[in-house]
Amino acid sequence: MEKLLLRNIGVPGSHTLATYQSRGGYGSWRKVVETLKPEQLIDEVKASGLRGRGGAGFPTGMKWSFVPKDSPKPKYLVCNADESEPGTFKDRLLIEQDPHALIEGTMIAAFAIQSHTAFIYIRGEMVFGTIRLEQAVAEAYQAGLIGKNIFGTGYDLDVIVHRGAGAYICGEETALLSSLEGGRGWPKVKPPFPATHGLFGCPTVVNNVETLAALPWILERGAAAYSAMGTEKSKGTKLFSVSGHIVRPGVYEVEMGYPFKKFLEEDCGGVPNGKKLKGVIPGGGSMPVLKPDEIEKVNLDYESVAAAGSLLGSGGVIVMDETVCMVRAAWNIARFYAHESCGQCSPCREGCHWMEKIFSRVEHGGAQKNDLDLILNMAGNIAGNTICPFGDAAAMPAGAFIRKYRDEFEAHIAAGKCTVRG
């Protein structure tokens, strides 16, 4: 398969403007600014079928079209480079190795909504990525690709690299905007949506790194070439970050609809040391775990993974072999959410901590017989009852681990200790 998103990865000097341009880089940007009207650009991206790669899978062109054209306020384009979903490391690869593709995509999206200020909100811990991005932005300014009166067309655009400071929740788009406004990263109630009331109350679009990085290819080769790949509803290619018990961990680009089992066994080399697969999380830590028999007929696209009872999410694939204690895995994920809850909504703030405590006592001893139902009850009371999707993200994996490996959880409670690790 031809690589779209990873086409420059591994090329010496892939992070420099010279290398990027020698491979056709910024050709799409020139084409967009010099020859397209914003509406034409939006139509082209709609026709490509590109959907947001941050986890929700919302159609990108449609998201852009919600921005009011006649608003007197400034408009903002924000790239969400706050990659923090457990098991996900694809955006970091693009940021560090192909920053110009991300910047070009950011600029194309900014043009689509006629924004003159774009922000790239990068995760605070990614210091190397920040340096790479800042160097790339400086190079692009120097070459006249960003700035005032670009290519003599009268269009102005500034790109600002902005570092977060350590908070998973800032990957949620309204929390990211609160953070960019200089406050605590607290999500906001929707509606109103960022498209009309975003950064500083102005029309704003937030797009993920992988979404934006796909744009230069789409504009270069055309919407039809992109939508020719993938399935009926999931078009193009997607990046998967593969980690855990797998022979070849790493970032893979596959065409949407690729068989999951074949992907794990052939592309990624399968489970190492002759061990058997016990479970796999297909879309990052927030998504329900799947048992080996549940992935038999699953394909890597939004619809197929959803039909199997999980979600494609960020494409963070975490593989667990037969030696893994599923109680400990569930506790690990619950602890993540307890640590990262922003504290705004009571069900999430209180519930995540209680789930973590109860999972911990199932694993370490001291659990009661009705503890599993207690967690399921709590998860049900968190999901759907919070301002942002974080509550669901904490509730979904907790419920899935218990329902799918209930015998193992019950054995722990009966023994008063971990029965897998001894």
Next chain:
Amino acid sequence: MALEFSPETLKTFEATVARYPQKEAAMLPVLYLAQREFGHLGPEAIEYVAKLMGQAPARVNGVVSFYTMYNMKPIGRHHIQVCRTLSCALRGAEEVTAFLKQKLGIECGQTTADGRFTLTEVECLASCGSAPMMQVNDDYYEDLSEEKIEQILDGMK
């Protein structure tokens, strides 16, 4: 004497604020500047940033306390942060933390008596394919083993 930026940092501060359409958007980068200048963000530093940004100290305190990368108390020269989330845990993160605790003679959240190392466990750092891993100050160290950790520590004065 009350804390304040050096003339040079003050220039960087002004340039930072000037990049943003609204002054308050510069809060996070300004706090990074203050942390670099003052070592950590204690009450005095927070009050100074509040004055510079034209905001209430309570609001700045609220921002600082929300994010894990702002240190409200002094930390060691080398801040070791071990990722403990699932992908790293599956590949030996607990053993990495245990080895570091034993090697440094401290628990998580503590600093060595000589002020050299602070040890913290953190959540997913987006380096899951090269687990287990840790971040020390600005740098990632991946595919860790005990020998590798010893080499890394030896190189840090």
